[in-house]
Amino acid sequence: MAKAITKRTENYSQWYLDIVKRAGLADHSQVKGCMVIKPTGFAVWENMKDQLDRMFKETGHVNAYFPLFIPKSFLSREAAHVEGFAKECAVVTHHRLMNDPNGGGVVVDPSAKLEEELIVRPTSETIIWDTYRDWINSYRDLPLLINQWANVVRWEMRTRLFMRTAEFLWQEGHTAHATREEAMEESLRMQQVYADFAEQYMAMPVIRGVKTANERFAGADETYTIESLMQDGKALQAGTSHFLGQNFAKAFDVKFLNKENQQEYVWATSWGVSTRLIGGLIMTHSDDDGLVIPPKLAPxxxxxxxxxxxxxxxxxxxxxxxxxxxxxxxxxxxxxxxxxxxxxxxxxxxxxxxxxxxxxxxxxxxxxxxxxxxxxxxxxxxxxxxxxxxxxxxxxxxxxxxxxxxxxxxxDDNITRADHFDDFKAIVNATRPDQTESWGGGFISAHWDGTTETELKIKELTKATIRCIPLDNEQEEGRCILTGKPSNQRVLFAKAY
RNA sequence: CGGGGCGUAGCGCAGUCCGGUUAGCGCACCUGCUUUGGGAGCAGGGGGCCGCAGGUUCGAAUCCUGCCGCCCCGACCA
Incomplete structure (x- = not known):
């Protein structure tokens, strides 16, 4: 063994990087925070994409493509949404380069400043809903079930190959419906599609749940998630499906005429999974000898x-x-x-x-x-x-x-029930030399009083966050792990990627 | 955005503290021979603006100043 990769018990983070590089999946690019997806890594993505695309089509969706650039004004239409993304946007300000009069190569031509700056999409809700206004007039135009395969940019401070990069590939579904019920069904249906894909193709078990208000997508009324557990005991949000209510319809004035000839705002969903799934795939199955991937996705x-x-x-x-x-x-x-x-x-x-x-x-x-x-x-x-x-x-x-x-x-072995905060802290702080050098503690099932305040306090004290409230949760009387206030169900906490 | 680290051959590194032949090692690469059931051996060979720009000096990978880039850790986020 001339060129062994780092062992998981020594340095999990380095082990992951070694796998990505040595298995030829991706490289760091010359651009900070971005990656080059190499042929083998891209082949895995293509296999995922092909299967997901098939599943989207089977559930009635069609593909389309919307622009990479979003006018700045669009982003600020929905207050929560802009709040969520403003801090990590790449902005296009000019449209021309010129030779540096001082001989320093090319420089931005100051006379080519854009009148309205363009934002490189961090997600496409705004430009899509601005477009849907023209596409939707009557209930006969609904539901509108569209997906796009695209790249998006989120200017991250700290990146990690596949798990979090400044630019990544994903799919984003954006649907419009006549009723609240229909939109809600759609967001749950797509969450189920993701869960089926994760388990049947990625061999990655997931927990279907709903996010707390604090962890919800910016602009959503409800965020449904599939959560998985990596080998180092940290949770990975593998996919999300959002019930957007009428938030974007109101922000972009998208109305339809119902059968009673009345104007109504449409109901919306959006849902996505990204190349991050490849990171999840690696961290779910691989070992100290290298990459292990399920046959259905192996190039x-x-x-x-x-x-x-x-x-x-x-x-x-x-x-x-x-x-x-x-x-x-x-x-x-x-x-x-x-x-x-x-x-x-x-x-x-x-x-x-x-x-x-x-x-x-x-x-x-x-x-x-x-x-x-x-x-x-x-x-x-x-x-x-x-x-x-x-x-x-x-x-x-x-x-x-x-x-x-x-x-x-x-x-399953790493979902632990905790009923006292001391136990909770012991679980998240436990070291597991038999597992990884940076053991995250796994999922902790505990009672919570339902307030964002308590959730944030627990995060501050333990670094663990509420990953989700499982959909199939059994109702059970109990007391909040931190405040002791009454609670009627357990939620899942974990340190997360 | 804070803390740390690193920029020397395709990759991984030594050399830098204390300036001085022609900048070195391992892997990879090329040629040849022998090998081949768990990361082969021998011989020969090619490949370097030592991150960039100034400065000090007879002389800079090495000292000084400035800049750039990347990685890791933390806060934030998918």
Missing amino acids: TQVVIVPIPKPGPEIAEVAEKLMQALRAQGIRVKFDDDEKNRPGFKFAEHELKGIPVRIGIGKRDLEKGQVEIARRDTKEKQFVPIDGAAAFAAQLLDDIQQNLLQKATKFR
């Missing part, structure tokens, strides 16, 4: 490694195997690069998280078998050549299931 699902060199007999068997696998829609590669030796390839493919590796050597051929290794458990076994393709296909399913089970067990 390459099976790699075939010839041992030692790809002689004609080996290549022939590999070719047949590849055909059989491709016939089942499996993404397979034959690593016949003669530059590296098998040992190097084994380590490299594990580092890059390819779920299944098939080794074919001369000895194997004599016995009519191949060696099949799975990335998640590192188990290897010999399988007859004839049954190898079917075995590998089944193994991919097993790995997908195993990853979800393992992550679910980890998540």
Whole structure:
């Protein structure tokens, strides 16, 4: 092992960075806070995107595209919204460069100042709702179910590859409805779509919940979230779906004529997931040997490694195997690069998280078998050549299931109930050398008196915030963990990304 | 926006305190041979405005001044 990556127990943050870089997912760019998503990382995103897009279409949505630039005046129409984003906006002030008269290269041409500055979208509610005003006249125009795949910019102080970058890729759905009920159903429906995607494709278990007022999206009446737990015991908000009420309709004067020939403001939702999901994927499954990703999202699902060199007999068997696998829609590669030796390839493919590796050597051929290794458990076994393709296909399913089970067990094992504030503090401050050097404490299920004041106080004292109020919460009489005031349900606290 | 750290070959670093041959090491790269079932060995080779700009000096990667960039930690946020 010439080039080991940092162990999780030593430095979790560095471990994450090592994985991202060494697995070839992304690099820091020349621009502060931005990243270059490399082909392998982008392939993961494409797989996510393809599946999500399919699910959006199945729920009746269509794609469209709105401008990157938003007139400054739009952003201030909705008071809470501008409050939420004002601090992190990139602003375009000029539209022309010129040669520096002093010979210093190009400079901004001061005569090309924009009359109204443009904001690089941090999210698109404003420009979309300004457009919807023209699109919506009657109840017959509703519901309007639109999604866009785009990049957005939020000028973050502190960034981390995939988890938080100044520019990131995402999808944002923006829908308009005739009734409050319909909009509410839509926001819950999309939250469910996200939860299904996370569990079935990312093998990442999530808790569906609703955000507290304090954690709510700027401009929303209600924010629904899917929350997941990373290996270091910190929570990740993996996706959000917002019930926007009539806030944007009122701010942008979007009305429709109902069946009774009366003007009404429309009801809205918006929902999004981003490249941040890739960060969540990494931190849910990967280990000290490198990236581990679920087969359904892996750019390459099976790699075939010839041992030692790809002689004609080996290549022939590999070719047949590849055909059989491709016939089942499996993404397979034959690593016949003669530059590296098998040992190097084994380590490299594990580092890059390819779920299944098939080794074919001369000895194997004599016995009519191949060696099949799975990335998640590192188990290897010999399988007859004839049954190898079917075995590998089944193994991919097993790995997908195993990853979800393992992550679910980890998540469930790390939801702790606390009834006294001392216990609460002990849980968030606990060190777990068997886990990670910066153990976050996992989820804590505790009673809360429902006030923002108490929530902020707990955050101040422990750094833990309320991640969500689970939707399927059982009602239970209790007393607030901090104030002792009566409460009728537990909420989930955690330190969060 | 505060605190810390780092800019020397594609990557990772040493050298900087205490100025002085031709700036060095590992990995990667190129050529050849031997190898190949868990990160190969030997031999030969290519690659540097030492972050940028000034200054001090006979002489600067090294000292001084200014600037730029990035990373990590904290506050804020998806």
